[in-house]
Amino acid sequence: MGDGIAVQSLSHTWEHFALKNINLSIDEGSYFVLLGPTGSGKTLLLEAIAGAYTPNEGRILVGGQDVSRLPPEKRKVSYAPQNHLLFDNMTVRKNVEFGLHAKGMPEQDRRYRSNHLMDLLGISHLVNRFPRNLSGGERQRVSLARALAVEPRAVLLDEPLSAVDAETKSSILEYLRRVHKETGVTVMHVTHDQLEAASVAERIGVMRNGSMLEVGAPTEFAERSSSETGSVFMSDNLLAGNIIGEESGLALIDIGAGKIVEAITDRAGKVMVHVKPENVVVSKRSVDTSARNRFYGTVSEVTDLGPTIRLRISGEKRITAIVTRRSFFEMQLNIGSEVYAFFKATAVDVL
Amino acid sequence: MSAIALTVYTSGLTALAAVLLGVPLGYLLGKYEFPGRSLIDSIIEIPLMIPHTVAGIALITIFGSAELVGAVFYGYGIRLTNDVIGIVLTLIFVSATYTVKQVEVAIRSLDPRLELVSRSLGASSTFTFLKVTLPNIWRSVVTGAILTWARASSEVGALFIMSYYPAVASILIWNLYAGYGLHESVSNGVVLSPGAVNVAALMIFINVAIFIMFKLVQRKREK
Numbered sequence: 001m002g003d004g005i006a007v008q009s010l011s012h013t014w015e016h017f018a019l020k021n022i023n024l025s026i027d028e029g030s031y032f033v034l035l036g037p038t039g040s041g042k043t044l045l046l047e048a049i050a051g052a053y054t055p056n057e058g059r060i061l062v063g064g065q066d067v068s069r070l071p072p073e074k075r076k077v078s079y080a081p082q083n084h085l086l087f088d089n090m091t092v093r094k095n096v097e098f099g100l101h102a103k104g105m106p107e108q109d110r111r112y113r114s115n116h117l118m119d120l121l122g123i124s125h126l127v128n129r130f131p132r133n134l135s136g137g138e139r140q141r142v143s144l145a146r147a148l149a150v151e152p153r154a155v156l157l158d159e160p161l162s163a164v165d166a167e168t169k170s171s172i173l174e175y176l177r178r179v180h181k182e183t184g185v186t187v188m189h190v191t192h193d194q195l196e197a198a199s200v201a202e203r204i205g206v207m208r209n210g211s212m213l214e215v216g217a218p219t220e221f222a223e224r225s226s227s228e229t230g231s232v233f234m235s236d237n238l239l240a241g242n243i244i245g246e247e248s249g250l251a252l253i254d255i256g257a258g259k260i261v262e263a264i265t266d267r268a269g270k271v272m273v274h275v276k277p278e279n280v281v282v283s284k285r286s287v288d289t290s291a292r293n294r295f296y297g298t299v300s301e302v303t304d305l306g307p308t309i310r311l312r313i314s315g316e317k318r319i320t321a322i323v324t325r326r327s328f329f330e331m332q333l334n335i336g337s338e339v340y341a342f343f344k345a346t347a348v349d350v351l
Numbered sequence: 352m353s354a355i356a357l358t359v360y361t362s363g364l365t366a367l368a369a370v371l372l373g374v375p376l377g378y379l380l381g382k383y384e385f386p387g388r389s390l391i392d393s394i395i396e397i398p399l400m401i402p403h404t405v406a407g408i409a410l411i412t413i414f415g416s417a418e419l420v421g422a423v424f425y426g427y428g429i430r431l432t433n434d435v436i437g438i439v440l441t442l443i444f445v446s447a448t449y450t451v452k453q454v455e456v457a458i459r460s461l462d463p464r465l466e467l468v469s470r471s472l473g474a475s476s477t478f479t480f481l482k483v484t485l486p487n488i489w490r491s492v493v494t495g496a497i498l499t500w501a502r503a504s505s506e507v508g509a510l511f512i513m514s515y516y517p518a519v520a521s522i523l524i525w526n527l528y529a530g531y532g533l534h535e536s537v538s539n540g541v542v543l544s545p546g547a548v549n550v551a552a553l554m555i556f557i558n559v560a561i562f563i564m565f566k567l568v569q570r571k572r573e574k
Contacts, residue, residue: 050471052463072470079471081464089486098482099472150472 003061004028004154004186005049005077010058012048019044019055019210026154026188026203028063031180033197034190036207042190043082045207046156049188050079063153073102078147082159084139086131092118092142093127099150117145120182121175137168141175148179154186161196169196176200198222198238198272199351218272236320237275243268250292250345257316262292263348272351279347280321282311283340284331291342295319299337302328313341354523355553361438361519362503368439369447369499374492377454378484382463395452398445406445407512414440414513437514445509446502453495457488490568497565501558524550 007024019041026032034042048055049062051072060068067075078099086095093114094101100110118124121141131139140160147155160176161169177200180187191197197204198218205215214221219240241253241261253261253273261273281291297315309328313319319341323333333339380392398406414421414431421431431437461484469479485492507521515522524547531544 047467050467052467071476072467073473073475075471076473077471079464079468081468085462085464085468087465087469087483087486098469099474102469102472102474102478102482146468146472152471156471 003064004030005032005188006059006061007045007049008059008061010045010048010055010060012044012053012055012057017041017044017210019048022058022212024205024212024215026186028186029184031187031189031200031202033201033204034188034207035192035194035197035204037192040207041210042192042207043158044210046079046158046188046190049075049154050077050156051075076150076153077156078150078152078154079156080143080147080158080160082162084136084143084160084163086134086139086142086146088131090130091127092123092129092131092134095131095142096145096149098146103150113149114145117148120179121145135168136164137172140164140168140172144175144179148183148185152185154188157187157189159190159192161191161193173199194238195274195349195351198274219270222272236277237280239273239317240270241273242270251350253350255317259295259316261348262345263350264345265350267350274349274351275319275343275347276349277310277320277322278308279343280319281342282313282321282323282327282331282333283342284333284337286340289342290344292345293343293348295341297339297341299333299335299339302333302335311339313339354518354520355550355557357435357438357517358504358520358554359557361435361442362500364435364439365442365446365503366450366496366500368443369450370492370496372443373447373450373495373499374454377451377495378458378480380451381455381458392455395448398448403445403506403508404512407441407509410441410444410509410513433514433516435517438510438517438519441509441513442503442506445506446499449498449502450492450495453491453498454488457491458484461487490571493568494565497561497568501561501565504554504558504561520550520554524554 003025005024005026007022010019010022012019022045034045036042047053049060051067051070054069058068059066062075062077087098090098096114096118097110100113115124118127121144123138123141123145126134126138126142131142134142144160161172164172173196176189189200198221201218203215203217204221206213222238222240239255239261241255243251243265244254245252249264250262251265251267253263253271255261255273263273265271281289286294295313295315295317297313297319299311300314301312303310305322308322308324311321311323311333313321321341380388411418411432413419414437416422416425416430416432424431429436431440465483465487466479469483470476474482505521507525510519510522518526527544527550528547531547533546533548535542535546535549536544
């Protein structure tokens with residue numbers, strides 16, 4: 001598979017920040033997520049690819065073509081910025097058809113293509129509305145349709161799930177998966193949210209302080225998250241798994257090391273699962289509870305968080321739990337304590 | 352009456368010229384950082400800082416018929432002083448600043464990512480300017496043009512030096528006041544002066560109308 005986007009030795013210096021020797025290769029048609037905290041340089045890298053500025057050093061290739069010195073309109077890379085920035089003076093249809101109009105496509109052809117995309121993204125009923133009358137989720141879908149309408153070589157999405165509520169977030173994630181599957185376009189998606197990254201990415205690049213620290217598949221990051229070495233970049237209790245069956249309405253997810261996690265989901269195949277550390281119950285004995293998931297291990301790390309204490313429990317998989325200070329002392333827990341960690345099937349997020 | 356018509360005409364031409372020059376210049380100053388930007392910005396603001404008779408002197412040392420630029424035009428039979436051209440040149444110098452500044456501020460407050468989105472979708476910079484940028488800044492352009500128009504119609508100091516003739520309304524009012532006093536002057540049934548106060552009242556009416564237009568545009572902009 002060829003390169004969708006390749007960044008080679010890219011460096012650029014501003015007065016107070018620098019992108020340092022970035023190297024990156026994104027397969028054509030793949031879904032890549034650039035992950036990092038605020039101020040790590042993700043958006044600046046995205047803007048370099050979009051053509052907002054010419055980097056001091058290095059090259060950017062799109063579909064094998066060096067676009068480093070080309071103006072944005074010649075790169076065939078659609079940019080969808082943060083906060084789903086739409087053209088407020090145009091209706092939804094005009095927004096979606098903007099790029100096609102700029103290229104001089106006849107109206108009938110524009111209509112055909114925009115109608116298909118608006119159907120795909122569930123915004124057909126909004127065609128005559130103006131952006132000011134749209135919700136955050138609707139704006140995001142319009143922004144996505146507009147980016148895809150010109151059939152670009154790649155789409156650059158900057159924090160596409162910012163400024164939308166949790167419910168809308170999961171629906172947009174589903175749209176992103178569907179659109180990517182249907183169009184096969186190369187996607188570069190920027191986020192600071194590790195779970196968001198894990199839920200859509202085929203590969204993840206982690207940035208910090210203007211440097212690309214690591215690139216890998218979400219499962220690789222999850223493996224590191226659940227191993228003893230750990231990864232500071234990924235969430236606690238993020239596990240890669242494979243749905244192998246269903247029992248009494250519960251999905252059975254094989255997470256390796258002979259462990260099965262039970263969860264509620266309608267997803268199939270490879271998934272990522274996540275459990276919030278505060279939803280993990282710790283006990284020194286194996287007790288009968290309604291929780292469907294049970295892990296055994298020893299406490300390998302204790303971190304004082306003030307009123308609560310974070311425990312790393314190492315065993316078949318590494319599990320993180322957060323307990324109150326009072327429970328910690330009453331249970332006389334310490335490094336080396338043998339414990340059971342429980343969590344309910346309903347507490348498992350399947351990404 | 353012809354002086355008032357001349358005022359409206361030359362102020363209108365000035366406003367038009369201010370838009371044609373001020374939009375690209377304001378765009379450049381608002382969007383880009385480049386060496387000499389602050390210097391250009393300061394030069395544009397100078398007319399707001401200096402007495403306008405001084406501005407008139409500065410202009411006539413360049414555009415006077417025997418001076419650097421004026422002499423060249425005079426060689427082709429074009430007078431840059433004491434003519435409509437001279438009036439418009441003077442008014443552009445003293446009032447186009449308002450349009451440039453309005454556009455500059457509007458461009459600065461416009462999210463630069465809007466243009467990047469447009470161009471990433473394949474739109475040229477011209478198409479982007481016409482379809483994305485201009486619809487977002489047009490109210491500032493109109494406001495700047497109205498301010499320029501209003502300022503130009505009230506100019507007197509620089510015109511005294513650069514283009515005393517043909518007299519625009521502000522100069523006519525001064526002449527009537529200095530020659531005949533405040534009120535209408537009639538001698539043997541012949542009107543010597545329509546009265547400085549009457550012409551001034553008409554100018555007040557026109558300028559108030561412009562001010563109301565400005566307020567209406569401003570209100571729409573705030574909505």
